[in-house]
Amino acid sequence: MLHIKCPHCGLRSQNEFSYGGDATVKRPELNKEISDQDWDNFVYLRKSPRGKHLELWQHISGCRQWIKVERDTLTHEIFKTLKANEEV
Amino acid sequence: MQKYSVFSLIKNAFKGHKDWEVAWKDPTPKSEYDVIIIGGGGHGLATAYYLAKEHNITKVAIIEKGWIGGGNVGRNTTIIRSNYMHDENGLFSEFGMDLWRSMSQDLNFNVMFSPRGIINLAHSDAQMNVYSRRGNSMRLNGIDAVLLNREEVRKIIPMADFSENVRFPIFGGLMQPSAGTARHDAVAWGYARQADSMGVDIIQNCEVTGFDVSNGKILGIRTSKGDIKAKKIGLCVAGSTNILAEKLNMTLPIETHLLQACVSEPIKPILDNVVTFGAGHFYCSQSDKGEMVMGGDLDGYNSYAQRGNLPTLQHVLTEGIAMFPFLSKLKMLRTWGGIMDMSMDGSPIIDKTHINGLYLNCGWCYGGFKATPASGWTFAHTIAQDRPHELNAGYSLNRFNTGHLIDEKGLGTKTWIS
Numbered sequence: 001m002l003h004i005k006c007p008h009c010g011l012r013s014q015n016e017f018s019y020g021g022d023a024t025v026k027r028p029e030l031n032k033e034i035s036d037q038d039w040d041n042f043v044y045l046r047k048s049p050r051g052k053h054l055e056l057w058q059h060i061s062g063c064r065q066w067i068k069v070e071r072d073t074l075t076h077e078i079f080k081t082l083k084a085n086e087e088v
Numbered sequence: 089m090q091k092y093s094v095f096s097l098i099k100n101a102f103k104g105h106k107d108w109e110v111a112w113k114d115p116t117p118k119s120e121y122d123v124i125i126i127g128g129g130g131h132g133l134a135t136a137y138y139l140a141k142e143h144n145i146t147k148v149a150i151i152e153k154g155w156i157g158g159g160n161v162g163r164n165t166t167i168i169r170s171n172y173m174h175d176e177n178g179l180f181s182e183f184g185m186d187l188w189r190s191m192s193q194d195l196n197f198n199v200m201f202s203p204r205g206i207i208n209l210a211h212s213d214a215q216m217n218v219y220s221r222r223g224n225s226m227r228l229n230g231i232d233a234v235l236l237n238r239e240e241v242r243k244i245i246p247m248a249d250f251s252e253n254v255r256f257p258i259f260g261g262l263m264q265p266s267a268g269t270a271r272h273d274a275v276a277w278g279y280a281r282q283a284d285s286m287g288v289d290i291i292q293n294c295e296v297t298g299f300d301v302s303n304g305k306i307l308g309i310r311t312s313k314g315d316i317k318a319k320k321i322g323l324c325v326a327g328s329t330n331i332l333a334e335k336l337n338m339t340l341p342i343e344t345h346l347l348q349a350c351v352s353e354p355i356k357p358i359l360d361n362v363v364t365f366g367a368g369h370f371y372c373s374q375s376d377k378g379e380m381v382m383g384g385d386l387d388g389y390n391s392y393a394q395r396g397n398l399p400t401l402q403h404v405l406t407e408g409i410a411m412f413p414f415l416s417k418l419k420m421l422r423t424w425g426g427i428m429d430m431s432m433d434g435s436p437i438i439d440k441t442h443i444n445g446l447y448l449n450c451g452w453c454y455g456g457f458k459a460t461p462a463s464g465w466t467f468a469h470t471i472a473q474d475r476p477h478e479l480n481a482g483y484s485l486n487r488f489n490t491g492h493l494i495d496e497k498g499l500g501t502k503t504w505i506s
Contacts, residue, residue, distance in 0.1 A: 001399055015399045021343075021505055036489055043501060044341040044432045046486040048330040052393040063376045073344070074392045 002071075005081045008063045020056030022046055022069045050074050054088060092196050106149040111277060112284035112303035117291050121149045123471060124309060126154030126296050126332065127324035128207070130451055130457065133151050133279035134464020135322060136288045137195075142465070143472035146287035149318075151311060153295040153328075155278030160326060163426035165349050165371065165383045166455040167362050169206050169267035170231050173222045174301035176482030176494050177435060178229040178497075185231075185266060193463060195279030199270045200376070205240065205492055206267035206362040209248075209411065211256040215366055226264070227454030234263045245363055249413050252259035256367035256410060266361065269373055275460055299336055299446075306445040322447040322471050327392075327427035328448040334441065341432040341488045342451050343503050346387040348404070349397035350423035352415070354378030362409070370407035372415075379421060382408055386428070388504045396425035428453060430503035433487075435494040438467050438480040448485060453503075 002014035025042055028034045055072045058066050066084040071077065082088065090109045100108055123139060125132045139145045150156070168188055170181030191199050210216045216235070223233035237260045242250055248258060284290055291313070298310040300320075308317035320357045325332055333340050359374040370384040384404030387397050401423060409416045431437060431451030436459065438449050449467045452459060466480040476484070476502065482494055499505055 001397065014397070020505070021502070022390075040489045041339075045339045045341050046330075046341070046432075047334070047339055048343045048390055049334070050331055050344070052391055055390065073390045073391075076393060083134070 002076060002078065004069060004078060006056060006059045006062060006065070007067055007081055007083045008065050009059060012059070012062060016059060016061040018060040019060055020066065022048075023054045023056045030086045048073075052079065056084070089281070094350045098236055103320050111281045112290050113289065115289045117149060117151075117289065117294065117311070117313055117316050121289075122147040122318070122321045123322065124316060124318040125150045125322045125324055126309070126399055127159075127328075128280070128290060128292065129159045129324065129326070130276050130279070130460035131155070131326070131452075131463045131467065132248060132322075132324035133157075133276055133283060133290075134460050135324060135467045136283040137286075138379070138465045138468035139472060140283060140286035140288060142468060142473055143440055144265075145472055148283075148287070149289040149291055149316065150283070150305045151296055151309065151316075152290070152292045154271060155292050156280050158423050160271055160426045161276045161429070161460070163424055164272055164348065165381050166269040166272045166375075166457060167206065167267070167371065167373065168201070168270055168458040169264055169362075170458075171208070171222070171226060171262065171264040171267065172496055173225040174496055177496055178226060178231055180462055180466070180479050180483075181458065182229060183195070183465075184459055185460035187465065188270065188498040190280070190429055191270075191275070195278035195282050197274060197281060199278055201268065201270045203266050203268035204361050204373075205263055205265040206364070207236070207244065207261045207263045208364045209241065209261045209366040211367045212259060213331035218258075223262050232264055232266050234258035234265060236261045236263055244361060245359070247414055248411055254410070255466060256326075256365075260269050263371070269362065272457060279464070282490050296332065297335075301336070301380065301446075303442055304442070306443050310350060316447075320445045320447065320471055322449060324449045324467070326450055326452045326456055329429050331420045334465060336446070338441070339343070340437075340450070341486075342391055343390055344397060344431075345428050345430045345504060346391035346425045347379070347383065347428050347454060348387065348401055348425045350401065350405075351375065351379035351381050351421050352418040353421050355380070355418065358414075365407050365411040367410075368407040370404055370411060372408060372412065378417065380418065382415075384408075386430070392427055394398065394425055394427055396423060404491070423424070432501045432503065433493040433495040434497050434499060434503070436463070436482045436483050437485050438463065438470060439476060439485040440470065440474070441485065444478045449456070
């Protein structure tokens with residue numbers, strides 16, 4: 001069981017959260033010329049590193065806010081949690 | 089190579105089983121090969137076997153970081169099926185079913201293929217409609233499919249929960265009678281033994297640390313046992329694909345996730361088939377030893393941990409008990425986890441890459457074991473002929489860029505949702 005420190009609610013169990021994937025991918029800007037490759041990078045391509053991974057979680061059974069979590073994908077150690085609009 | 093038969097068994101029994109030949113050798117790597125396959129799992133070993141058998145390419149090495157068959161081919165739930173709706177998946181898997189049926193004779197190794205049938209349970213009228221559509225698609229591709237009503241399912245698995253007041257009543261199911269299971273380790277060992285006998289070097293405990301690429305062409309690999317040159321290199325390392333891709337400066341449409349499985353204590357024979365729960369993600373069969381073999385959802389977040397987390401296991405087994413209430417009486421014998429290449433449309437990739445001489449076999453999601461022979465066969469063809477076979481043409485790397493996805497489950501890119 002992971003224990004995730006929600007920046008709004010404090011330390012909670014993993015099963016209060018739902019996963020949202022890689023937090024580093026950036027949607028291409030609206031109303032700009034966008035190549036197929038840009039969309040490919042955003043929609044499909046993922047680094048999926050072994051080690052530190054910045055990812056989105058939603059505190060679905062709590063405050064319902066989206067948050068960012070920096071976690072080790074090999075050891076599951078959680079280094080840092082942030083509000084969704086904060087940068088590492 | 090020594091042929092395995094009842095006569096060789098009797099002959100060796102009289103000699104106290106002391107004269108059996110080694111099943112495969114333990115060579116030191118040569119300085120150069122025609123083809124190097126990275127990854128000594130089922131797919132890698134099968135690829136080397138078919139390179140030698142179908143294409144007469146025998147100057148081949150398999151480079152394995154650990155020991156052969158120690159990855160996902162030794163960690164799966166042994167289910168073999170071809171009950172897919174899309175043509176690409178159906179035709180590829182059904183080609184594989186033919187290879188499964190003749191595998192024990194072909195490899196002279198008993199892989200214990202047991203075509204016991206798989207039943208996907210349906211729990212609503214809508215789901216029956218979906219199964220009837222999938223069954224029809226399968227039959228159009230020459231795959232056997234039978235739509236069962238509630239009473240027909242009850243005759244086959246009377247121990248399932250057929251009581252009236254359940255949350256997910258059984259409406260019926262879709263059955264593929266020719267699907268089944270096989271002894272997973274035997275598949276790896278059978279391919280290894282045959283590949284070795286045809287001249288393939290199986291090099292274990294040898295980690296790939298880097299690649300030698302120049303002017304867009306692959307020249308060789310760097311390993312913990314020294315540099316090895318090769319004209320062609322195939323990657324067969326599901327679970328570790330992203331780690332090797334990083335060394336090649338490639339970013340792939342793959343996330344690495346953890347899948348758990350478990351077995352109960354052995355009990356007397358009760359379940360003749362493979363059965364899947366239709367209102368969640370749970371599947372179950374009974375091994376020859378009597379253990380109930382069970383699995384279900386991914387742990388749900390990127391992971392390389394190779395060990396599972398309890399909330400997912402609890403969730404999966406809750407579904408299991410909803411389907412087969414008797415499971416609640418059993419003790420758990422073992423649980424384990426393996427890491428999966430989760431591709432962004434749920435289908436695999438068997439293709440060339442932008443690097444000349446480098447070939448990719450990855451993205452098997454939950455379904456790599458059943459694909460072992462077809463994957464090896466088509467990957468060997470792709471490497472030998474430098475172009476995909478028509479059976480794996482759909483499993484291209486650029487389908488994500490061009491929009492030709494093969495999204496069997498309609499899950500899109502959220503691979504952790506199941």
